[in-house]
Amino acid sequence: MDAAELGRRTRITLRDRVRRVRGSLILSVQAAVAAGLAWYVAHVLLGHVQPFFAPIAAVVTLAISVGQRMRRAAEIVAGNAVGILLGELLILVIGRGAWQVSLVVLLAINLAIFIGGSASLVTQAASSGILVATLLPITSDYYLSRFVDAVVGGGIALLVMALLLPLNPLTEVKRAVGPLMDSLADGLNHAADALAHGDAAAAQDALDRMREAESHLRAFGESLKASKELATIAPLHWGKHGLLQAYIEAADHLARALRNSRVLVRRIVSMIRDRETVPASLVEAVHALAQSVSSLRRELADAVEPEQAAEAAARAVRQASQAHQAGLDFSGEVVFAQVRSTATDLLRAAGLPREDAERQVRRAVGRIDQSRSNRSAGGTSEKPG
Numbered sequence: 001m002d003a004a005e006l007g008r009r010t011r012i013t014l015r016d017r018v019r020r021v022r023g024s025l026i027l028s029v030q031a032a033v034a035a036g037l038a039w040y041v042a043h044v045l046l047g048h049v050q051p052f053f054a055p056i057a058a059v060v061t062l063a064i065s066v067g068q069r070m071r072r073a074a075e076i077v078a079g080n081a082v083g084i085l086l087g088e089l090l091i092l093v094i095g096r097g098a099w100q101v102s103l104v105v106l107l108a109i110n111l112a113i114f115i116g117g118s119a120s121l122v123t124q125a126a127s128s129g130i131l132v133a134t135l136l137p138i139t140s141d142y143y144l145s146r147f148v149d150a151v152v153g154g155g156i157a158l159l160v161m162a163l164l165l166p167l168n169p170l171t172e173v174k175r176a177v178g179p180l181m182d183s184l185a186d187g188l189n190h191a192a193d194a195l196a197h198g199d200a201a202a203a204q205d206a207l208d209r210m211r212e213a214e215s216h217l218r219a220f221g222e223s224l225k226a227s228k229e230l231a232t233i234a235p236l237h238w239g240k241h242g243l244l245q246a247y248i249e250a251a252d253h254l255a256r257a258l259r260n261s262r263v264l265v266r267r268i269v270s271m272i273r274d275r276e277t278v279p280a281s282l283v284e285a286v287h288a289l290a291q292s293v294s295s296l297r298r299e300l301a302d303a304v305e306p307e308q309a310a311e312a313a314a315r316a317v318r319q320a321s322q323a324h325q326a327g328l329d330f331s332g333e334v335v336f337a338q339v340r341s342t343a344t345d346l347l348r349a350a351g352l353p354r355e356d357a358e359r360q361v362r363r364a365v366g367r368i369d370q371s372r373s374n375r376s377a378g379g380t381s382e383k384p385g
Contacts, residue, residue, distance in 0.1 A: 026167055027062065034058035034160040038153040046148065053084065053146045057153030060124075062161060073161060077154025078115075079124025083108045085147045086125075087132025096133065104129040166234035169227030173247050174301050176216075176223035177254075181297040183213035184258055188290035191265040196283045200272040207265045210258070217255055224251055243303055250300065250349040257345035261289070264338035270331040277332065282323035285339050288316035292346045299350075306350035310360070313343040313350075317364035340365070 035055035042051030061076045086108050094100050108125040115121075132146060161167075187210035194203035224247060231240045264286070271278065292312035299306040320339040328336060340361055347357035 026165065030157075030160050030165050031059045031062045033165060034062060034153075034157045037160070038149075038156045041156065042149045042152050046145075046152070048145050048149060051145070051149045051152075053080075053149035054153035054156075057150045058157040058160075059153075061154045061157035073158055075121040076124050077151070077158065079112060079121040080128045080150040080154055081147060082111055082115075082121075083125040083128030083130075084132050084150045085144075086111070087129040088144055088147055091133050101130060101133045104133045162230070162233050163235070166230055166236055169231045169234075169237055169240050170243055172230075173220075173223050173227045173244065176220045177247065177300075178297065180213060180216035180220050180254065180258070181293050183210060183216055184254075184261060185290045185293040185297075187213070187265060188261060188286055188293065191268050192283050192286035192290065195268050195272065195278055195286065196280075198272050198278070200269055203265065203269045203272055207262065207269060210262050210265060213258060217258060220254075221251065224248060246300055246303070246351065249351065250296075253345045253349035257293070257342050257349065260338050260342045260345060264335055264342060267331040267334040267338065271329070271335065274329070274331060276329035277327060279323040279326045279328070281319045281326070282328070282332065282335060285316045285319035285323065286335075288312050288319055289339060289342055289346070292316060292343070296346060296350055309350045310347055310352065313346045314360055314364045317343045317361050321365045 035058050038054035038058040039051060042048045042054035048054075057077070057080050060080065061073055083104075087104050090104055090107070091100060094103070105126050108129040109122050112122040112125040128150070187206045190206035190209075191203050194200070194206060227244060228248065231237045231244055268286070270276075289312070292309045295312055296306050296309035299309055316339055320336045323332070324336045343364075344357050344361050347360060348354065352360070
């Protein structure tokens with residue numbers, strides 16, 4: 001690797017790290033504020049001499065629940081409190097030792113399961129109980145204070161998360177949907193280029209990348225759940241419901257577009273390997289689908305009518321129909337059908353009702369069919385009788 005290449009990679013790595021820091025800035029501010037408030041309340045207001053559990057509980061709650069719903073954050077608080085309470089009560093009564101630690105863990109896990117906790121609550125209950133039972137001194141000066149500190153720290157974390165410094169639900173959703181839509185657009189563009197050049201390996205690589213986009217789809221779904229909840233409980237973001245609704249309505253259709261696109265790219269791989277006919281208009285159709293995805297991402301983020309996304313989707317259908325009229329083999333016909341299906345998905349994601357989306361797709365196909373019929377009829381009338 002030469003010096004120029006090393007310098008380029010270093011700049012890219014540095015830029016990525018700065019971007020990650022910016023993306024996590026609000027979380028770090030939340031954690032810092034929550035930790036300071038938790039220590040102040042426990043130490044100054046409640047008079048606890050060493051309230052280390054309060055800031056720890058605050059930071060743990062925020063860190064573990066990042067990107068998740070408020071319910072998980074509340075479970076982290078409850079798990080900490082349950083484990084610490086059991087640890088304090090049992091160790092004061094039965095002392096400390098191997099079997100005492102086992103008993104604390106056994107009771108903490110079963111109590112967490114009994115109250116309907118998730119894996120997060122169970123884990124926090126057990127680990128907090130172990131911490132109290134193994135590391136902390138047994139003294140009446142701290143009787144139940146650690147339990148109170150854990151509740152104070154977790155409660156303040158929830159307060160900061162929901163009221164004082166809540167995450168912007170729209171920002172979180174945009175950050176989550178970006179990788180999904182980028183993967184979809186890039187995969188379609190790369191597949192179209194591979195089809196144009198007859199490169200089966202490149203098409204297969206595009207397909208593999210699109211399969212990996214399932215993780216982005218799951219992250220987008222989780223972000224939507226968290227953002228809907230945040231927009232409901234955070235007064236600062238009550239006005240974001242309308243803007244958030246566009247992403248909520250688009251979610252299922254984007255998932256279908258991703259899956260239909262994977263089928264499309266899989267058949268592109270087959271087209272290349274089987275040396276099928278590849279009209280230029282079919283390549284343009286797949287590129288147009290990619291443009292529709294990119295336009296949709298931009299127009300959703302700008303909260304404007306997704307006209308460019310809808311126009312690109314309709315253009316994709318027109319181009320694919322031209323390829324169909326020119327003549328396609330088996331896999332090519334499947335690609336044509338999948339272009340229509342994916343275009344319908346993208347039109348639905350752009351906010352069109354099902355009937356309108358299907359009507360636009362039929363109209364795009366019908367224009368090609370009508371123009372072919374007119375040319376055929378005109379050609380026949382000019383023939384000498």
